[in-house]
Amino acid sequence: MDKQTVTIYDVAREAAVSMATVSRVVNGNPNVKPATRQKVLDVIDQLDYRPNAVARGLASKKTTTIGVIIPDLTNSYFSELARGIDDVALMYKYNIILASSDENHDKELQVVDNLTAKQVDGIIFMGNQVSKDLRDAFNRANVPIVFAGSVDPEHQSPSVNIDYVAAVTDAVAKLVSRGNKRIAFVTGSMDESINKDYRLKGYKQALSSKRIGYDEGLIFQTDYSYKAGYALAQALQDVKATAAFVGDDELAAGVLNGLTDAGVKVPEDFEIITSNDTRFTEISRPTMSSITQPLYDIGAVSMRLLTKLMNNEEIGDKTVVLPYGLKKRQSTK
Amino acid sequence: MDKQTVTIYDVAREAAVSMATVSRVVNGNPNVKPATRQKVLDVIDQLDYRPNAVARGLASKKTTTIGVIIPDLTNSYFSELARGIDDVALMYKYNIILASSDENHDKELQVVDNLTAKQVDGIIFMGNQVSKDLRDAFNRANVPIVFAGSVDPEHQSPSVNIDYVAAVTDAVAKLVSRGNKRIAFVTGSMDESINKDYRLKGYKQALSSKRIGYDEGLIFQTDYSYKAGYALAQALQDVKATAAFVGDDELAAGVLNGLTDAGVKVPEDFEIITSNDTRFTEISRPTMSSITQPLYDIGAVSMRLLTKLMNNEEIGDKTVVLPYGLKKRQSTK
């Protein structure tokens, strides 16, 4: 039944060398006479030998596998990052164990322990709350971790990001400069550091620099979904907001359509700027103005950084900040 | 530096039993006296012992890891499936090695060999072209494979799908029944079996049953992207199409916006039905009518099926067909 798998031992026997030698040629160790190497290579070819990565992992303590923790696979922001990660991982011959966390604390913990058991060589983390427990789990894993498109409020772990504070400041300032006085701030939970410590800071900064008062009533926390945004339309009108900064594109699309369906004209009566410049910004009508981020690059750079860390290469700053921009589309005047 | 990891041997020593016994309690083997079990459990707790999954994998030849091959992570269709897969995988304690194929033949081959080397216990494949080489690679892997939301034209592998032919027939028939005579068929490459053998068949079936001639000129092959769809607007008008069936939602959104921007009114002058009922159908304006598919379930059922296969459980039909529907939204009259 189980077709006999060919092992390094079979190759050794067939090539009349020791398994050590086979191992050397497989791993490109230079200390092998060309003639021997060729002989072994021939046998490998002939037997269709393929090294068993599990055995190799046990012996060498390197699995060439990394863990990627992602809050939501179906969220474009994260899946774009994941694509960048994946491409670079492939480039460096790492496999990815993907683990969804749903931003759920227990699940994150569980997932990290899982990855640890599987002996991954490194971890890329997306998510914005790092509890003490999670930090402990990270440490226990004893492998490098990189935060991708996610902030580590305590700056302990390497991360790749844009300057969220500045980006949001710019975005909101833009809204202010168009005469908006009541600008809503719509994001996910304030438990997330990115919202509480970065975006909100940018929002407040923009307001105060233009001498506009801060109004709690304009702050909306919800989940990152179209539905949630759509449902917010009424509330937004109730507080007499004339513009909104939104922390997620799908959420923004919901807000946009909710308002439009309620008869509010965007951008004439209400302006919207969103955050991630994903495909939703082009698909919605009107299209949505947005902060622009190099999503793919954030992922790619994170992974590249991780490879360096895994190789103990010297790296400069552990926090890399990529450039952002502001793209005007139809949802702002 | 490297904190000493605690092994099964440490636990054995500390608990004054053999490693076999420790292994038994870890694996829930009943042949252990309760008192002994407790003692071992205590030591495990005290030492914070965690079994090394790699070693376990080597010894037991089971990695509790499966491979998932996905053409494009950022395509909502696939990421929704992936979510279903992921949830069920978690439920059964499997980890997922995610591998992007980009529908690229060589990459697929490479990826399967990779997964094989990593000794995954099973594979879920998404994609629609299965070459002889790929089939060989599948066989070489020597583990069960399930096609999720993807057809196996040769019906060799288990798969979970909807009835694409019937679904497209219904969709196109709907268009015909509204008086459309020139209905475009817009999908990805005809090299993909799902397009060539299923969707096109449904399309033709619907036409011929209503005695409408088949016109090559109405068939459009492109890639599954918003841009591609947008670019098609002119061509669609040139062939005087008044409706279109589209095989992907993002592509459909492109077609929709392209036409709209060109001054064509949807649905008044042009009707569109798309295929996957992803979130794009709700976000676009007008919203898009679509075939509905239980995306999450397709993924979930695929994974469940795979677990059965991996356990050598008896299964009924290797091909499971889930129900589809048709959802009318604003892009059709």
Added chain:
DNA sequence: ATATTAAAAGTAAGCGGTTTCATGATTGCT
């Protein structure tokens, strides 16, 4: 009590590689 059987625990052989160390074969240099 003693023989019989079942349950609990231990021994040790792998799983398929990597890697350290020892040894034999080459090469270089005087």
Added chain:
DNA sequence: AGCAATCATGAAACCGCTTACTTTTAATAT
């Protein structure tokens, strides 16, 4: 030609766990 230094190879321990097989202990029967 003779000896040190270098290169190529092999032997074997080890990575951390599972598991078949054996032995010891406990339970039941006679």
